Amino acid sequence: MWDKFEAAFITADRWKLYFGGLGVTLQISFFAGILGLLIGTVLALMKLSVRWNGKKTVFTVIANIYIDIIRGTPSVLQLMIMYFAIMANNNNKVLIAVLSFGINSGAYVAEIIRAGILAVDKGQTEAGHSLGLTRGQTMVHVVIPQAVKNVLPPIGNEFIVLLKETAIVGYVGLSDLTRIANQIASRTYEAFTPLIISAMIYFIIIKILTILLGKLERRLRQSDNR
Amino acid sequence: MIIVKNLCKKFENDIFVLKGISYHIKTGEKIVVVGPSGSGKSTFLRCLNLLERPTEGEIWFEGRQISGPGTDRKKTDIRLVRMRMGMVFQNFHLFNNLTVMDNITLAPIKTGLMNKTEASENALRLLERVGLKEKANVYPSRLSGGQKQRIAIVRSLAMNPRVMLFDEPTSALDPEMVGEVLDVMKDLAESGMTMAVVTHEMGFAREVGTKVLFMDDGNIVEENTPAEFFGNPQSARLKEFLSKVL
Ligand SMILES: Nc1ncnc2c1ncn2[C@@H]1O[C@H](COP(=O)(O)OP(=O)(O)OP(=O)(O)O)[C@@H](O)[C@H]1O
Ligand SMILES: [Mg+2]
Numbered sequence: 001m002w003d004k005f006e007a008a009f010i011t012a013d014r015w016k017l018y019f020g021g022l023g024v025t026l027q028i029s030f031f032a033g034i035l036g037l038l039i040g041t042v043l044a045l046m047k048l049s050v051r052w053n054g055k056k057t058v059f060t061v062i063a064n065i066y067i068d069i070i071r072g073t074p075s076v077l078q079l080m081i082m083y084f085a086i087m088a089n090n091n092n093k094v095l096i097a098v099l100s101f102g103i104n105s106g107a108y109v110a111e112i113i114r115a116g117i118l119a120v121d122k123g124q125t126e127a128g129h130s131l132g133l134t135r136g137q138t139m140v141h142v143v144i145p146q147a148v149k150n151v152l153p154p155i156g157n158e159f160i161v162l163l164k165e166t167a168i169v170g171y172v173g174l175s176d177l178t179r180i181a182n183q184i185a186s187r188t189y190e191a192f193t194p195l196i197i198s199a200m201i202y203f204i205i206i207k208i209l210t211i212l213l214g215k216l217e218r219r220l221r222q223s224d225n226r
Numbered sequence: 227m228i229i230v231k232n233l234c235k236k237f238e239n240d241i242f243v244l245k246g247i248s249y250h251i252k253t254g255e256k257i258v259v260v261g262p263s264g265s266g267k268s269t270f271l272r273c274l275n276l277l278e279r280p281t282e283g284e285i286w287f288e289g290r291q292i293s294g295p296g297t298d299r300k301k302t303d304i305r306l307v308r309m310r311m312g313m314v315f316q317n318f319h320l321f322n323n324l325t326v327m328d329n330i331t332l333a334p335i336k337t338g339l340m341n342k343t344e345a346s347e348n349a350l351r352l353l354e355r356v357g358l359k360e361k362a363n364v365y366p367s368r369l370s371g372g373q374k375q376r377i378a379i380v381r382s383l384a385m386n387p388r389v390m391l392f393d394e395p396t397s398a399l400d401p402e403m404v405g406e407v408l409d410v411m412k413d414l415a416e417s418g419m420t421m422a423v424v425t426h427e428m429g430f431a432r433e434v435g436t437k438v439l440f441m442d443d444g445n446i447v448e449e450n451t452p453a454e455f456f457g458n459p460q461s462a463r464l465k466e467f468l469s470k471v472l
Contacts, residue, residue, distance in 0.1 A: 126277055127319035127378075131333035131385060132309030141332060145323040 008193040014184055021180030022201055028097045028176070029163040035102025036162065037155070040109025043067065047114050063110065070107035076168045078104055083172040097169045105162050112158060116151035117143060149220050156213040160206055177201060227253045227288060227389055227420050228274060234282035235269055243269045245444035246283070251389070256421045258431040258452075261441035262467060267424040270441065271391045274422070275311045276304050287311070288388065309337055312382030316394040318374040320366040326353070326377055327362045330384045339385060352380040356410050372403030376410050389420040396427060428471060432456060440464045
């Protein structure tokens with residue numbers, strides 16, 4: 001038991017490899033998360049754009065197509081298409097992964113943000129308009145601040161999903177926390193221990209994020225009856 | 227002040243809600259609109275400030291056409307119209323994310339009507355008038371229904387409107403809070419404000435109204451001074467309605 005752990009974690013400073021892998025995982029997740037948030041916000045606003053006569057705009061249609069395609073295809077394939085086709089000439093693998101996961105996450109974030117904005121009472125918007133505020137002013141000063149509260153918890157969950165999804169970057173040769181476990185296993189001829197160590201590191205990181213998220217949610221709920 | 231000619235409104239689902247309403251609200255008048263649920267009272271008010279787009283007919287406000295064929299779209303800015311027409315909703319619709327003070331000053335500042343100092347001085351003056359000055363820095367969730375509605379009235383008044391529209395301002399309130407809101411409205415009426423009020427408060431209609439309108443099934447069925455309206459109703463439908471609510 002201890003021998004196996006020693007071989008998988010301590011011999012040849014292998015523990016450093018896990019943390020290197022964790023670094024790659026976190027780096028990709030963090031920047032893809034931010035990119036996803038930006039893309040998601042733009043897509044959500046595009047989806048919600050309507051003309052004065054209440055009809056959908058071309059923006060809505062574009063956003064719908066984007067979301068449909070992303071949600072209708074496996075993320076591994078999206079990653080490989082980005083790596084082997086779209087950005088075949090680029091050898092910054094981290095950048096490729098960030099783009100691929102950011103574009104993917106954006107589709108899911110868009111739905112979260114859209115729902116968060118729609119959950120704000122229509123009366124808030126009408127009151128803004130009835131006072132002579134523009135649609136933009138009403139959005140910025142009234143609707144979005146309230147929507148942010150609605151969306152923070154589900155966005156946090158989406159980030160956790162994203163962090164776990166990045167475990168497929170090994171397919172394009174990136175040594176993240178998952179692939180590192182495999183590499184160590186191939187050197188020690190024992191798979192169980194390194195895989196379990198990686199799994200535990202994921203688990204701990206996600207547990208910490210979940211606890212922080214819970215705190216944030218409680219804080220938000222308190223501010224509802226400030 | 228507001229002239230409505232043959233106003234019609236049909237919703238997308240082909241529900242015909244307003245079937246040709248014509249009316250002239252004159253400066254200083256207090257119009258009270260009563261009628262059964264679903265008769266189109268709210269839709270009528272909401273057409274006046276263009277929260278609903280009329281499907282037919284014309285609306286004129288302060289001598290300028292704001293809706294209907296012939297409207298000069300370049301010259302009529304809906305926002306300018308709404309700045310001068312206050313609206314008070316049944317469910318208050320105070321901005322939940324803003325303090326009472328910010329609720330009141332947001333629109334005057336953002337529309338460029340006042341600077342920050344003017345807006346907050348104006349807000350405090352108005353809050354004092356409705357007896358809620360000490361609530362300036364509180365969030366709406368900490369207010370009672372009656373307080374919310376008084377603040378909502380103040381928020382509209384802060385834009386110095388020429389006319390105030392009220393859509394059942396007391397219907398969502400507990401009975402013991404109705405009085406405090408009606409008092410503010412009476413005070414406002416005495417100050418000379420032009421008002422259009424949809425309400426089920428017949429006492430208010432009798433006491434404050436200069437004209438009472440009875441709406442039924444998308445039409446103004448009857449229109450009279452309060453004394454005649456309640457004392458000598460003409461149509462069978464109004465008689466039936468009054469027998470139910472009085
Ligand atoms: N946005 C909408 N889309 C479709 N139908 C609507 C819409 N708003 C109102 N209606 C319909 O129009 C009719 C009149 O509604 P309105 O709210 O004007 O009545 P009201 O006289 O104010 O009634 P109440 O006393 O219940 O407030 C109702 O039948 C209602 O269902
Ligand atoms: Mg109504």
